[in-house]
Amino acid sequence: MREEKWVFFFGKGRAEGDASMRDLLGGKGANLHEMTRLGIPVPPGFTISTQACVYYLEKEGWPPGLENQVKEHMTRLEEVMGRGFGHKNHPLLVSVRSGARVSMPGMMDTILNLGLNDESVEGLALVTDNPRFAYDSYRRLLQMFGEVVRGIPHQRFEHQLEEVKRAGGLTQDVELTAQDLSEVIERYKEVFQREGASFPQEPWEQLREAIEAVFRSWNNERARTYRRIHDIPDHWGTAVNIQAMVFGNLGEDSGTGVCFTRNPATGEKGLFGEFLPNAQGEDVVAGIRTPLSISGLCEWMPQVYQELVDLAQLLERHYRDMQDMEFTIERGKLYILQTRSGKRTVRAAIRIAVEMVEEGIIDRATALLRVDPEQLRQILHPDIDPSAVYCVIAQGLPASPGAASGKAVFSAQEAEEWAARGEKVILVRQETSPEDIGGMDAAQGILTARGGITSHAAVVARGMGKCCVVGCDALIINEEEGYFLAEGVRINRGEIITLNGSTGEVIQGEVPLVEADPGPYFNRLMEWADSVRTLKVRANVDTPENAVLARKLGAEGIGLCRTEHMFFEKDRINVVREMILAETTQERKKALTQLLPMQKEDFKGIFRAMEGLPVTIRLLDPPLHEFLPKTLQEIEAFSRERGIPLEKVQEKVTRLHEFNPMLGLRGCRLGILFPEIYQMQVRAIFEAACELVKEGVDVRPEVMVPLVAHVKEMRILRDLIEKEALAVMKEQGVKVGYLIGTMIELPRAALTADEIAQEAEFFSFGTNDLTQTTLGISRDDAAKFLPQYVEMGIYSKNPFSCLEEEGVGQLIETGVVKGRNTRHNIKLGICGEHGGDPTSIRFCHRMGLDYVSCSPFRIPTARLAAAQARVREDLMKWEEEAA
């Protein structure tokens, strides 16, 4: 019987494996083989297969033949490298790395410099003419071997290193001399002794034990837990990669560097990078010598430079993407240690993608996939200058993107007053309330200590397109005295702070910003996106100004116009409150009559801005107590102003209090209990529409009922809406085409979508609330445990940012299927926060929705994500057809 092949060689342009052998060679191994095949000069080596690992763990011993195969391949490696494993003068050193099918934290990572011992370290010192390097390499081997193979705690070694540094009055590792390192080596050996462990001087013994340690690390507790959580089968096992080490510090014909195939900041074509002659990769990172620009290499070693240029082109064409390469020149011979797709700014990503299409390297579909839609907002908002250095004093939730600097103020009134005299201000509040609208509008940015990414402050700020950081728990804010404390730093009223709404950072002082400027490459890419995507993109918008902005950013209608935000405006909120405090329907109607013309004017502005496009207006949704004054002062002020007895206001506030307002008297429940509220809103919509139709404007209202759980709610309210709409159109003598539909935002609505579709011409999935109820998580309270949940991998992402597909998605699918079953042409969309999230948009595309709706500055993101979803779908179809 032939013995099984456990070991696979790569080197000198030939490899026994390739990229397709991921299961057997692990991800890292398969890539090393692939690069070698391409003719890329990677340091040679060999891979022990995952099957060997599985055998070892099952049978608790080496598989038959493995030892011989390792020896044979090491011999081959020695030949290729011209050095001997364990040779005292010219030692061949190797690295040993684990590598499973998928990258997996918790497993053994790396042992470097394996093959060194007390004897060969001296040989290495001689041959490199660099004793410091040789001793440092040996010291690292000792430490890594001790930790990984012998399980000696990390601190034992670190402690000794610190001791030596302290003795020498040193603070940095790089300051250690060869002699110091020699001392460290001795101390490390004592650590081994004290721990009752040995460090094998015999390189073969080192290798044997390192390989076994990698095998065993597959089953250590952290790795097992990780697999259990991520559903990775235990029987996969890990491969082991053994690769020759090369050195760039063997003299003046050696060196090391990193380079990009295009400029990662701007996207401009051409080799971009830096290198250091006679140096190791580590030296570049440590920054003790200033690296030369890559063009310096051209002068110094023109052939090597040309080889690098050729390899860069080869790699770019092969991987069809801009590459970030690490290289080492060992005695005139170029090695590519690593190549990977290069990280780049979004600006560069766009330019590279567009230019690569022009160069014929990639097609448009691929170009569309090359830009992270999530990052587009960086070029739509002012951003912190990437080169700026600044001091972050607190971290909150990134609620509305962009950056802004201004003087800290602690009340809406202050914000308005200071802004009126030309000051730039940042409004800092415990949390915002409807009264603060004016101040929020006047401020450059908003910072709150409480609330989640869908709190009042966050929602309003996104609507305004204004930078906002919320839920910054660490802040201790004293609004009365006008200061806040953050991690010991005190910021007084009038001191400048800067917010980064894209990251949630709160920064002391002013920071230079760069203005938004998407540029011509962006426009080209967006055109391509629009021509590909099938999913329409609408905007969540509540004001005429934002409707104009949204249209400019590419909105194809409004998917969610929240009428309640109109109620919050300064001159209206008190009328709204009178409406709520009304004791009789008559009184309530009186207040509603005052609101009618205000709402109508808003609707007219919005309809006009969206001429020819659909506008979905949601009837009143939030619990009424949200509109009432909250603090005693606010209550007193309101009582005084409107001449309503204090006790009456207080009693109503108490009476409207809810334990779980999310699940309380809100949404269509308001419309059913107080039909006159919805009647007023419907009247405002249709009076606005009729008046515009008379002016010749093409108006397309879609009236949306929130929080429906039962078809009967929808039936009752549909009757109400139709009746009122008809009455208005009759009065005005004009006909307006319109739709009536509902949010699907409760599990019961999705589960009974077949019935609800009898009464609804469109569904808009309200994924914020649907996520809250399906998962049983209140967004506003989630900060107490959701971050830990995501960290532990229970949910892979925050389900309020990225749609949770298995549960919430299952309900959406039920809603889509059942809805279409009843009404085949039902219009389907999504209007939660997820409407602007690329992964969620991909899901929406897969579900066959008609549109997504998101806040204005998210629209380009959604357009690109929708195009990507379509491209990915096509790719999958091709793959299926090919298979």
Next chain:
Amino acid sequence: MREEKWVFFFGKGRAEGDASMRDLLGGKGANLHEMTRLGIPVPPGFTISTQACVYYLEKEGWPPGLENQVKEHMTRLEEVMGRGFGHKNHPLLVSVRSGARVSMPGMMDTILNLGLNDESVEGLALVTDNPRFAYDSYRRLLQMFGEVVRGIPHQRFEHQLEEVKRAGGLTQDVELTAQDLSEVIERYKEVFQREGASFPQEPWEQLREAIEAVFRSWNNERARTYRRIHDIPDHWGTAVNIQAMVFGNLGEDSGTGVCFTRNPATGEKGLFGEFLPNAQGEDVVAGIRTPLSISGLCEWMPQVYQELVDLAQLLERHYRDMQDMEFTIERGKLYILQTRSGKRTVRAAIRIAVEMVEEGIIDRATALLRVDPEQLRQILHPDIDPSAVYCVIAQGLPASPGAASGKAVFSAQEAEEWAARGEKVILVRQETSPEDIGGMDAAQGILTARGGITSHAAVVARGMGKCCVVGCDALIINEEEGYFLAEGVRINRGEIITLNGSTGEVIQGEVPLVEADPGPYFNRLMEWADSVRTLKVRANVDTPENAVLARKLGAEGIGLCRTEHMFFEKDRINVVREMILAETTQERKKALTQLLPMQKEDFKGIFRAMEGLPVTIRLLDPPLHEFLPKTLQEIEAFSRERGIPLEKVQEKVTRLHEFNPMLGLRGCRLGILFPEIYQMQVRAIFEAACELVKEGVDVRPEVMVPLVAHVKEMRILRDLIEKEALAVMKEQGVKVGYLIGTMIELPRAALTADEIAQEAEFFSFGTNDLTQTTLGISRDDAAKFLPQYVEMGIYSKNPFSCLEEEGVGQLIETGVVKGRNTRHNIKLGICGEHGGDPTSIRFCHRMGLDYVSCSPFRIPTARLAAAQARVREDLMKWEEEAA
């Protein structure tokens, strides 16, 4: 072509229709035909089919032949009755009634005495020798015809009647003389004139218009709305029943009465009822003459009495149930006007059911269906004496059944002090909190102004089996000064009130109560129930005492033991608070160590009481802030007592505040963030179990993880539980069989039950929370709109009392199917409030669950309901097989 048959005759022992012809003759019509066929002497008449109505409404005219058929049948009726329709001396009077397939409010009900006019009223006066009766009959005809056929508002007629009464100084209708009524008739005619309407003197014209009015009433707005909400098709139409009127006041050989075939209060066999000679049914109701006992009839008209006895037996045997009959004797001839199953007390229902089985009238299965499980609690708790008269001053929610009287006290301390000196007290609170436990225990009953049927007060009271009324909104309670106001009545500290926890009534003063005594018939019935049912019944119980009680009431294990209730006890709550306030895991563990022995003792008591039966223990579930002191006083007291700085307590309370605690940091989220809490609880469970096993006790713990949404939560906690359980068993050197499972109480859990079942050996559907999240309704806030929703028919019942099957039930079904798919022998149960609701239990049986779990006093209800579910299922199977 033969003309369609629209009219169907019944009378003289023969009928053209029968009970099966409900669709054509309507419910009421089909029953009249059936009774006639049985030989029951019902007043004869005829039915116009629903098809005639449909034709009339569609074609807007009478169907061809209907008029002739009506005339023919009227002639037949005249012959049978020996009177003439419109005859001036011996007028045949008829009633006209609508009757659709199902009973439907909103449609026209009844016109009586049709056929009278100015002339024949005199004939009737003569022939009955009762002018007052004749005029009153005519006056009623005028009014009913005016209202129903002519649409004249009710008040117009009532106003005239009042005028005449006022003029005569009368207060009651019965005081009106013949002359007065004659005056009323004249005034009624003027009403017709003023309204521009006519009253047809021609009886045929009366009949024609009355029939059309019934037809049209099918389409009036109230009827249409009702159909729309209840999904009744518009094309059904209504039938019209025309029936001869008979009179018991035509002399000394006439009379009228009502009787039951058995005693409706006790169930004793034998005719029971009363009658009045020479009188009309109305006279019995009006109470102007004292009716005679039914035995009086035996002396007065022995033959008629014997006929009635025979008919009673016939009807009881035919309908196989105790009957409530209305009869009239017209000139020696007995007519049965109506028979229906008689209403009875639950005590009577049980006895009748059991005795009818013994008499061979019904089988055991039918007997089981004859008792309303819901009413069983009436005989398990003290109840208000049915004969008592009392003054209800407020109405709250019936949170825990039974009745109790006592002196009102307004704090837990007062309750304990007063009870200690032998006073019976009722604890009246705004809402209760954990501190009140002692006072609640000391009180006879609990009354709160806030909170729903699952508030703290309600849950604790049910656990204690103590009468409780909650959410009594109308109360204005002043706890400090010690009084409350209810609808203007002021109750001071120490004044006696009575609560009815089964109805929610709050009563001023003391009311006589009857003690609980289920009796021998009850035990027989429950034996039958237990032998039939397949669904097991467990108890929701948190204390050893209640476990004993539950077992006595028939519990077959514990389905839900809420460990947090143990935390609320006086001597423990402060330790719990210290645990919550702990800044480090170390500090928290210290507090937990104090709690461990306490929990262990509880578990031992419960395990012992439930020896040999499964005990499901739920790990900590509620948000931690529920345990913290709430008011400033409580906070100060706690801070003082335990020497913890006030600010620290306050800060923690603020920090733990949640916007929607229902959806916040609770359930297994606590166990994941603070594993040491669950570790302590698991340790307490297994130390208790091991110690008992050593004593030879058969212990069967089932550890239940609450609020799981994702299989990964379950995986992490399953690992934790197993590890701790194993550790304890190893320490103790004992093995205990146990299960680990979870609540399914979030939509996501039900939707991914296939995955969760990988880690759970049982599911317990937590339908309280599942209803809250599926429907998006917070129980605690639902009182603001849910009553109106139920009234409007949006939900047919309160979904927190009776499981909402379409949405919540759909999720349970998904959970059952997916759960069994993964683990075919997974144990399935339900432990929400619905576990004790008969309709919900039927659903659970249909879903194939293994058990339901409910509070102890609900157990007999659940046992009977489970038996009924099984019986109904068998019936359906037989029907299917027969078909």
